[in-house]
Amino acid sequence: MNQTSPTRLNLLSLKIRYGLAKDGVRMLRSKREVLVREFFVSMKDVAEVRDIIEKKLDSAFTSITLAKVFLGDALLKSTAYAYKRDIEVNIKSKNVMGVIVPEIEDVNLKRAIDARGTSPISEPYRLNEVTGKFEDVLGSIVSVASKEIRLKRLGSEIQTTSRRINALEEILIPSLTKRIKYIQRMLEEKEREGIFRLKRFKGRRKKVDMTI
Known part of the structure; x- marks a missing residue:
């Protein structure tokens, strides 16, 4: 214990x-x-979106398997290359008790056939189906990405906050309590000594007065 004066x-x-x-x-x-x-709200959101993604992926892979059978790998690969594009998303920041978390606006990446630069007439139905399903899945993946980052940052801040609480409750506050009690005890002892000396002084003075 720090022996404070x-x-x-x-x-x-x-x-x-x-x-x-x-x-x-x-x-x-x-x-x-x-x-x-x-954290629990975010965890629920992430679980729900992940479940949706799993279901969408199952459906998309079923469609691509059938498309391979009917159209062949070559057409699928060339189409995938032709459909490559950049994706733009709007990311905002939200402050949750001092924690900055990203929020990505819901984005619909599923395009109409003519928006892909192909003719609705020339594009096979199964190819259109596969493309649409995977674009839909991609939109959900983009959505869950910010939710998972949010979840991770909230979890990290909860741990940091808990450590700070523990440091205060288990280290600083007990230390301050001991030091306060120490000073109070020392002051009480000084006060008792002062009273004792005062009484002794008064006793001596009384004897002197009686002698005179």
Whole structure:
């Protein structure tokens, strides 16, 4: 224990620090409660979107398997190469109790046949079906990406906040409590000694007065 000088000024300073530490714990606990709520909401969102992606992928791979049978690998590969494109997404930032998390606006990447640069007449039905399903899956993957980043950042901040709470509750506050009690005990001892000396002084003075 740090042997702080047992003065009333130091006692006041330690009590102020103790109060601030207790307030800090309360604020951090409130922050953690909000973060935990947001974490579970995000976890539910991620689970739901992942489930949707799994179902869409199952359907898309079934379609591509049939397309390979009817159209062949060569046509599928050449079509995939021809349909390559850049994807633009709008990313916004949201502040959740000091945690900056990304939010990607819902984006529909599934295009109409004519938007792909091909003729609706010349493009085989199965090829159009496969393309549409995989574009739809891609949109869901983009959507879940920001949700997973959000989930990870919230989880990380919850851990950091918990460590700070533990540091205050298990290290700082007990240390301050011991130092406060130490100073209080020393001040009480000084006060008792002072009273004792005062009584002894008065006793001696009384004897002197009686002698005179």
